[in-house]
Amino acid sequence: MDHPLPPVRPAPPHASSAGRVRRLPPPVLAVVAVVALLALPVAPGGGGGAHPADAVSALVVVYCALRLVRNRRRPLSRTAAVVLGLPVLGLAVAAAGAVSPGAGLTGLGRYLQVFVLVPAAVLLLVRDRADVRLLTWSMVGLAVWQGAVGVHQYATGTGASYQGEQIRAVGTFGAQDVMGMATVVSLGLVCAVGLALGQAPVRRRLLAAGCALALLLPLALSFSRGAWIATAVTCAVQLLLAGARRALAVGAAVVAAAVVLVGGFGVGTALLQERVGSITQVADAPDQSVTDRYTMWAAAAGMWRERPLTGVGLKGFPEHRDTHASLALSSGSETDGAGAGYRRQPLLSPHNMYVLVLAEQGLTGLVALAGSWLALLVLGLRRLRGARRERGSAPECAFVACGLLVWQLTDFAYADIGGPSTVLTAVCLGLAAWWALGSPAQGAPGALAPTAQGMPGALGSTAQGAPRAPEPTAREAPRAPEPTAREAPRAPEPTAREAPRAPRPTAQKASER
Numbered sequence: 043m044d045h046p047l048p049p050v051r052p053a054p055p056h057a058s059s060a061g062r063v064r065r066l067p068p069p070v071l072a073v074v075a076v077v078a079l080l081a082l083p084v085a086p087g088g089g090g091g092a093h094p095a096d097a098v099s100a101l102v103v104v105y106c107a108l109r110l111v112r113n114r115r116r117p118l119s120r121t122a123a124v125v126l127g128l129p130v131l132g133l134a135v136a137a138a139g140a141v142s143p144g145a146g147l148t149g150l151g152r153y154l155q156v157f158v159l160v161p162a163a164v165l166l167l168v169r170d171r172a173d174v175r176l177l178t179w180s181m182v183g184l185a186v187w188q189g190a191v192g193v194h195q196y197a198t199g200t201g202a203s204y205q206g207e208q209i210r211a212v213g214t215f216g217a218q219d220v221m222g223m224a225t226v227v228s229l230g231l232v233c234a235v236g237l238a239l240g241q242a243p244v245r246r247r248l249l250a251a252g253c254a255l256a257l258l259l260p261l262a263l264s265f266s267r268g269a270w271i272a273t274a275v276t277c278a279v280q281l282l283l284a285g286a287r288r289a290l291a292v293g294a295a296v297v298a299a300a301v302v303l304v305g306g307f308g309v310g311t312a313l314l315q316e317r318v319g320s321i322t323q324v325a326d327a328p329d330q331s332v333t334d335r336y337t338m339w340a341a342a343a344g345m346w347r348e349r350p351l352t353g354v355g356l357k358g359f360p361e362h363r364d365t366h367a368s369l370a371l372s373s374g375s376e377t378d379g380a381g382a383g384y385r386r387q388p389l390l391s392p393h394n395m396y397v398l399v400l401a402e403q404g405l406t407g408l409v410a411l412a413g414s415w416l417a418l419l420v421l422g423l424r425r426l427r428g429a430r431r432e433r434g435s436a437p438e439c440a441f442v443a444c445g446l447l448v449w450q451l452t453d454f455a456y457a458d459i460g461g462p463s464t465v466l467t468a469v470c471l472g473l474a475a476w477w478a479l480g481s482p483a484q485g486a487p488g489a490l491a492p493t494a495q496g497m498p499g500a501l502g503s504t505a506q507g508a509p510r511a512p513e514p515t516a517r518e519a520p521r522a523p524e525p526t527a528r529e530a531p532r533a534p535e536p537t538a539r540e541a542p543r544a545p546r547p548t549a550q551k552a553s554e555r
Contacts (some may be wrong), residue, residue, distance in 0.1 A: 061344035069109065070173040072102045073164055073472075074180045076192070076465060080185050083214040084462060093462035099160050106163040111224075117166060122479040125421075126165075128414040129157050132399075132407030133356070140355035142143075149356025156459055156468045157411065164472020174439040174473065175242075176343050178233045181466070185230020188213035188223045190261030194261045201380055204265055211263040217380040218387065219461040224266035225453075226463055228273045228468065231257040232445045235277050238292075239284040240438020265317050268456030276449040279439050283426060319527065328446035338392035342401035343368040353404035357489050360390045361380065362401075395454035419447055443477035446470040 047168045079095040110117050118126070133153050168174055177489070192211025193458055195201030202217040204210035215222030234257065237250035261273060281289035313403030345364035354362050363371075374386040392398050399408045426440040459467060 059107045062373045068171070068173055069105075069167040070177055072105055073167055073177055073469060075103060077177070077180045077469065080462060080466065081184055081214065082220075083217065084216045087174065093461060093465070095465045097470065099155065099465050102167070103155075103159045103163045106166050110166070118162070119479070122165070122475070123536065125414055125479060126158060126162050126416075127477060129153070129411045132403045132410035134260055135352050136403040136407050138347075138355075139352050139358075141358050141361050145357035146355065152459070153356070153421075156464055157414070157471065158235075160468035161472040162463070164469055165475045168473070168476050171437060171439050174442065175237075177469070177473065178237060178439075178442050181226075181233045181469075182230045182237070182250070185227045185233075186253060188215075188226045189230075189257050192223050192260040192263055193225070195380065203376070203378035208536050209263075210265050210280070210379070211260050212380050213260075215462060217377040217382050218385070219463070220264075220377070221266060221269070222459060222463040223463050224261065224264035224269035225457075225466065227257050227261045227264065227471050228269045228449060228453075229446060229466055231261060231273060232276050232280070232449050233442050236440075236442030237412075237446050239280060239288065239441045241435060242438055243484070267317065267321050269455060270318075270455035271321070271456065272449050276445050277450045279448050280445045283423075283436070283441060293480045325524065330372060331375070333370055334375075334389060335393050337367055337371040338363070338389060339394060339397050340368065341371075342392045342394075342397040346404065349404055351404045351406055353407060356402055358402050359392065361400060362387075363389070370376040391458050391460060393457055395458040398458045410551050415447070415451060415471075418474050418478045419451065420443075422447060422474055425478060439473075440477060443474045445472040463547055530534070 076095050076098050079093070079098055082094060084093070133150055137150040140149065140184075163502065189211075191213045192201070195213075196209050196211050199208050201208050202210040202212045202220055210220060210221060212220050213223030213226065231254050234250045234254035238247045240247070253335045261269065271368070278289075281292055291323065298495040341363050345359070345362050348354070348366075369391070374388045376384070378388055392401070394409065400413055403411075403505060422440075422444045426436045426444055429436040429440055446471065450467060
């Protein structure tokens, strides 16, 4: 007897739309665009205006907000909202006490962009480890590009002026932002080291290690002592987190590469040795830049003593600097070369983020900002430790995120926010928050299943609900015959005793129905 074929059911209407959604570009490309725009050259003499990367970072925040409204989902968990929103308290108080409303609003917008909004957007737009890898390699590519430009400037004598010679590598940022290329190259080197220490294929790790070694040259030619110290400290921390054996092996390779690089230079050897030697002479025989820095630190401390809780207000350091600074402070720093003419720039910041926050925001702002950074660091290191305990080794995103945060916290002792490269600080804090607080798109922190139970995800209810799912299944096991048959030979006596108990209520209920 022929049976009629079942009717063909049409595909659900949402199937094609779901396929189209999967083919859409990942949201993290918006953040990658911010990183890519930093490769554009800065107009000579135009170092004071906003960079295109800053404008695109604002669009990234708007794009993230629109995605949240469209998807109608909870953006952050309570832990993530508290950690990322903690700096808002001190910023609001400092903005209210600013010298003028315009200065307060400008400073508030800048601080919110760097420390709150853009990091939160990165946390929400990065979905998994593949997105982290894409964003990390984009930062490495930017560092390689800026480093190549810097090496060319040193070789051709077209860099910024340093001790009367135009040999300082500044990349496309110009002489007005001598720290721009050093920051980009340092962060790219930290990312490359993190990728090399991860669990990626051997070819990818070798490529990352090669990029890290290649970036040592432009970092040295930047003549930035603060970037050198922060990078050395961060790489040492990354190697120690990866294990003692790796630390010894990679440390030996770096020392060998440094000997080869320094030994291969003829003209730059004396300048580099003098610059490195000046790090240990900052107390005995400081140069004028170090003297100016110490003087501005003392001035910032005087501002804090005047208003210990709230500070002098956002953007208030330049207004109160001359009142608290000594006569040892020079009138400004001299810049020249890299396509721009001679210029004397005023000293508008103490070149120390912690001291700057203490002077302008007081103890309230410093505790809020430093507390947020410290929470990210503790949560990130705890999760890295948990990943190593569960799997024996941590993924590359752990070394990258923790390394970037350690570099920022170390560099803040020698620099503060300012210039086009500041937007990278926001991206780094966002990556650190993704690892420490979790990936909201996957419902578990960073899409790592073994560690998802012990970490506070950005969507806490989803991450916590996963381990509770097997409980109803265990309760409904008597209804399914297969689990009962499997358990019968293991414990025949308890099964026989419990057999008359289970069917009786079921039979009674069936007869009642």
